[in-house]
Amino acid sequence: MLTGNAAAAWGVRLAEVDYIPVYPITPQTEIIETLAGWISNGVMDSRFVTMDSEHSMLTAAGSASATGARAFTATSSQGLLYGFEMLYAVAGWRVPLVMVNVSRGLSSPITLEPDHNDVLAARDTGFLQIHCETCQEVLDSILMAYRLAEDERVLLPIFVNLDGFYLSFTREPVAVPDVEQVRNFLPLYQPKHAFFKASQPMAQSAAVLGGSSYSYFKYQMHMASQNALAVYKEVCDEFETGFGRNYDTVEGYMLDDADYVLVMTNSFSTLGKAAVKAARERGIKAGLLRLRLLRPFPVADLKAAIGGKKAVAVIDQNISIGKGGILHSEIASCLYNEKHRPLLLSFIAGLGGKNISPDEFEFIITKMIEGEDTEDAGTAQLIYTDKEWQEMGRLKGMAGKG
Amino acid sequence: MYRLRFHGRGGQGARVASKVLGTAAFLDGYYAQDFPLYGAERRGAPVAASTRIAEDPIMERGVIPEPDIVIVMDETLLQDPLTMPLSGLKPGGIVIINTTNSPAEAKAEYKINANVLTLGITKIGLDMLGMPILSTLAGGVAARIVGLSEDSLTEAVKKVLSSIITDKKLLDKNVAAALYCFNAITPIETKIELKTIDTNKKKSTVISLPFEPAAVSSPAINATGNTPLRMTGNWRVFRPAWNYEACTRCMICVARCPDGCILINEDGYPYTDYDNCKGCLICVEECPTNTLGKVMEVHAKKVIGN
Structure with missing residues (x-):
């Protein structure tokens, strides 16, 4: 340990x-x-x-x-x-x-x-x-x-x-x-x-x-x-x-037959994998792609992993203020010239270590399915819950901003 | 999967307790993960540590929001509005409290609607280790509740502590204290069947965050200081006690108190602000006339507002 x-x-x-x-x-x-x-x-x-x-x-x-x-x-x-x-x-x-x-x-x-x-x-x-x-x-x-x-x-x-x-x-x-x-x-x-x-x-x-x-x-x-x-x-x-341990540039989890793919990095990927497993139990063909090597950016491996998928949600645990998720931009640029590119959705989550709960992953997966139906990726969205908003209200009150 | 959360104060050993438990579980052949969370690294500040024990690889990380078992290593935390050690506890879960009260008394006192077990491990720590450090003791209690073996607990205490302390005698005392606590927690009450419900939480809804002007959304605090409201008096294990017959009003205690918690009464004698005194006992150490002695704090209620 x-x-x-x-x-x-x-x-x-x-x-x-x-x-x-x-x-x-x-x-x-x-x-x-x-x-x-x-x-x-x-x-x-x-x-x-x-x-x-x-x-x-x-x-x-x-x-x-x-x-x-x-x-x-x-x-x-x-x-x-x-x-x-x-x-x-x-x-x-x-x-x-x-x-x-x-x-x-x-x-x-x-x-x-x-x-x-x-x-x-x-x-x-x-x-x-x-x-x-x-x-x-x-x-x-x-x-x-x-x-x-x-x-x-x-x-x-x-x-x-x-x-x-x-x-x-x-x-x-x-x-x-x-x-x-x-x-x-x-x-x-x-x-x-x-x-x-x-x-x-x-x-x-x-x-x-x-x-x-x-x-x-x-x-x-x-x-x-x-x-x-x-x-x-x-x-x-x-x-x-x-x-005896394999670490490719990218790691797929339940990815091969997946229609809906979460893209994540680092330790929160574990939470994403659990959410994918839960979605599979509900009959949704979800998968996860974890980017491990970010420089150099593994363009070919990335394309091979998510090409032909129905929808991909990039979960950026970062924010480029004024633009949005950094990895979303990087992945979008890799896919632009592809013939069979998936719908690419953008989410910002886990900033400052904010937990991403199973409900929040479910929301993201649902957004992918809806987006695929309407062919609309929507705009980038921060993953933030009603409870967290209430708690923020309480803190603002304490800070004299009520 | 068992999900356990330890709540203690900086210096008490919540982090090491979760390590002892995690290591014991690993030695018993389980997948284990332990994780502490603390802000400023400061003695007395609330600390939480999570331990997960499972038969399959653990696909969770971070703080356990919905524990099966909560171990409250410092009774005063139950009244701390920011810590809320029982938050998220599952129905049918177990709370283990470090208190000299009986489970029924603790249940009534803190209005707890869960299975409560109690053991006064501070007293055991003082008796067996000579200090109020509770890491291995709380680890021993938790190991018993989740059904780990005595051998693994012994091995875990040795493994975890040997990387922290070099005093062999103290290490052996810790093994003995951990095993004492392991066997002291009432076994009948521990046979509660845990309902490991994975999704008992009310659904949370993802919202769109509205824009707010910088007057609200900049990280500035407009309210006046609230430090006096933080009663650090409940951090004490021992309180300084006064015997004015010996006091010469030399004021050395006043000068030495690091927190300005010794005030002067109308007759010119010093006295302690027990709401805020953290119990460092520097005053007891420094007093040249033995005016000051130390008395163990037993119940939180006696501290607050004394």
């Missing part, structure tokens, strides 16, 4: 990381506390350094990675935003830093519980992104992340994302792999492009002007990220061979 945070720490320990610069933030801190404990009592051989902000923490982690060390760091929410400038910089250095983000809603109003506006704000940085549903997946994804990021065809940093509270503090059974087996899967990192060696000096991260060289470097990053789609499949297959 491990929390998502402890599972993350186990992933880092098994990956035999060299250097870990840290800065605390709820709900991530348990990861670095666990690592600090192991390093201090000698069961883990890494250099652990406490930094004075997430900005310096990311600079240190990326720089260490640029010397050829295997580096790790972790943050959440406001911390990620505080270090944001360095995300683009580190990705541009083309170094395989693995970083955990424990999702937490962004200020204001300040909160602790999860949604994905933090990690999705980093979607254009060059970092790859793996989003996890279970504690086991967190541990396994960190191992896969190093393999993927350190591959010559990729060499980009990567996020492993888990939900605050719903995974970070939730304990569930986790199988901890054997370190020898992990060594077979994840060999020593031996960079050919960015390392520290006195006999081979190099200047990294040169400045450019004029645009053409800048365009070259940026588009190289994009192509490396695109390469990661194929490399991911290899890593996924090898991981399955070694450890």
